[in-house]
Amino acid sequence: MIRSLGPLPPYVSTRGLGHTLSGLLFATALTGWVTLGCDFAYSDLLQRASSGVAIANGERANVEWVSTVLLSTQIVLFVVTAGLFLCWLYLSRANLRAFGMRRMQYPRGWTIGAFFVPALNLIRPYQVVSEIWKASDPEAEDAFGWKTAETPALVSIWWGAVVVYAVLEIIAVSMHLSSGSSVAKYQIAHTFATLADASGAFGASCAFFVVSGISRAQHQKWNHLVARYAAGS
Numbered sequence: 001m002i003r004s005l006g007p008l009p010p011y012v013s014t015r016g017l018g019h020t021l022s023g024l025l026f027a028t029a030l031t032g033w034v035t036l037g038c039d040f041a042y043s044d045l046l047q048r049a050s051s052g053v054a055i056a057n058g059e060r061a062n063v064e065w066v067s068t069v070l071l072s073t074q075i076v077l078f079v080v081t082a083g084l085f086l087c088w089l090y091l092s093r094a095n096l097r098a099f100g101m102r103r104m105q106y107p108r109g110w111t112i113g114a115f116f117v118p119a120l121n122l123i124r125p126y127q128v129v130s131e132i133w134k135a136s137d138p139e140a141e142d143a144f145g146w147k148t149a150e151t152p153a154l155v156s157i158w159w160g161a162v163v164v165y166a167v168l169e170i171i172a173v174s175m176h177l178s179s180g181s182s183v184a185k186y187q188i189a190h191t192f193a194t195l196a197d198a199s200g201a202f203g204a205s206c207a208f209f210v211v212s213g214i215s216r217a218q219h220q221k222w223n224h225l226v227a228r229y230a231a232g233s
Contacts, residue, residue: 011098011222014091018215021088024081025208031077032201035070039194042067046187086112088211092132095218099225101135102143126159129210138220158210161203168196 042063049055089111096104106114106128114124130151140146175189 009094009097011095012091013219013222014088014095014215015219017084017088017091018211021081021084022208022212022215024077024084025204025211028074028077028081029201029204029208031070031073032197032204035067035074036194036197036201038063038066038070039190039197043187043190043194046183046190050183050187085207085211086115088215089129089132092136092214092218093128095222096132096135099135099218099221100143101140101146103147104131104135106131122163125162126155129159129214130155133210133214133217136214136217136221138217138224141224152213154206154209154213158203158206161199161206165196165199165203168192168199172196 045055045060045063090108093104093106093108093111106124110124110128114128115121117124133155134140134149134151135146137146137149140149172189172192172195175185175192179185179189
């Protein structure tokens with residue numbers, strides 16, 4: 001729904017989009033935690049194999065099949081969720097002007113570009129989301145006063161988990177490609193992949209609360225503005 005108050009730019013509610021995105025993030029996190037359990041099962045299989053224990057073909061095939069299904073599911077969820085997240089983030093940033101917030105450091109284009117600029121994408125997405133969170137606070141009514149608010153730990157933890165996941169995933173893939181026929185190197189690569197999956201699942205879980213928190217805050221902020229506008233008219 002698109003609405004506006006007086007001369008302010010229009011406000012576009014992100015509640016519906018936020019609920020859909022939260023559902024996808026929940027599914028992503030759940031799949032991540034299940035994948036982590038599968039990682040542990042595969043680690044146990046590798047450990048037994050390296051110790052000389054005979055592994056039934058059916059057992060290995062089942063673990064590998066489940067891993068393949070989970071990986072495919074994760075890829076699909078990532079593509080869909082990432083695309084929807086960028087749309088949601090762009091609209092959330094655009095709404096800040098509808099709230100009367102001013103002196104934003106990062107323009108709307110950074111809600112998308114922040115994730116695609118090499119090196120800068122290690123910190124800029126966090127800065128953009130942090131700014132949106134603070135300016136969306138229902139208690140931040142002053143057009144410039146929102147800048148003095150502190151970034152909640154949740155946003156920092158979320159982005160930290162995302163960066164750790166990316167680094168660990170790169171290490172795991174690199175080690176896997178260079179492991180050749182070395183069982184020891186393959187096990188190390190799998191360990192890094194397991195740590196990456198843990199970070200990814202945790203990051204998706206945190207993202208669920210980040211999205212829910214901003215969407216809820218913007219809805220409340222808009223309702224406060226509407227009530228105040230109505231009272232003054």
